[in-house]
Amino acid sequence: xxxxxxxxxxxxxxxxxxxxxxxxxxxxxxxxxxxxxxxxxxxxxxxxxxxxxxxxxxxxxxxxxxxxxxxxxxxxxxxxxxxxxxxxxxxxxxxxxxxxxxxxxxxxxxxxxxxxxxxxxxxxxxxxxxxxxxxxxxxxxxxxxxxxxx
Numbered sequence: 009x010x011x012x013x014x015x016x017x018x019x020x021x022x023x024x025x026x027x028x029x030x031x032x033x034x035x036x037x038x039x040x041x042x043x044x045x046x047x048x049x050x051x052x053x054x055x056x057x058x059x060x061x062x063x064x065x066x067x068x069x070x071x072x073x074x075x076x077x078x079x080x081x082x083x084x085x086x087x088x089x090x091x092x093x094x095x096x097x098x099x100x101x102x103x104x105x106x107x108x109x110x111x112x113x114x115x116x117x118x119x120x121x122x123x124x125x126x127x128x129x130x131x132x133x134x135x136x137x138x139x140x141x142x143x144x145x146x147x148x149x150x151x152x153x154x155x156x157x158x
Contacts, residue, residue: 039106042106043111046107053093054090057089057093060090061087061122064129065122065125065126069126069127069128070127070131071127071128090122091136094115094153095144095147097112098145098152098153102146102152123154123156
């Protein structure tokens with residue numbers, strides 16, 4: 009084989025390897041940037057809802073008490089907004105594989121705290137799913153992101 013041809017093949021192979029590495033590295037950086045964006049957005053949205061969840065937990069823990077609250081409809085809507093946030097987090101973790109399992113585990117732990125410790129929130133979730141809401145939450149069954157404490 010001609011030395012020139014051999015050199016061309018070696019240089020071509022090295023070029024392909026460098027291009028593949030650069031492409032992989034660029035994709036990794038883009039994936040990390042997307043994860044950071046999702047993480048930041050979801051945490052900001054949760055921060056806006058957290059005070060409402062705490063208000064329900066402390067003042068209106070049962071669905072009966074929540075129904076009697078002066079701002080009942082607003083509080084219920086905030087819980088529905090929370091369910092939508094949970095669904096989006098679930099979608100990006102479960103379907104798109106964009107949320108790191110460690111982050112998802114932490115978020116799901118928080119989700120399960122509200123679900124298992126505030127009966128009004130659990131009741132609202134049950135009502136949402138019974139009304140066929142599960143389809144709008146990207147889930148096949150109501151236990152995909154809330155896990156009942158045993």
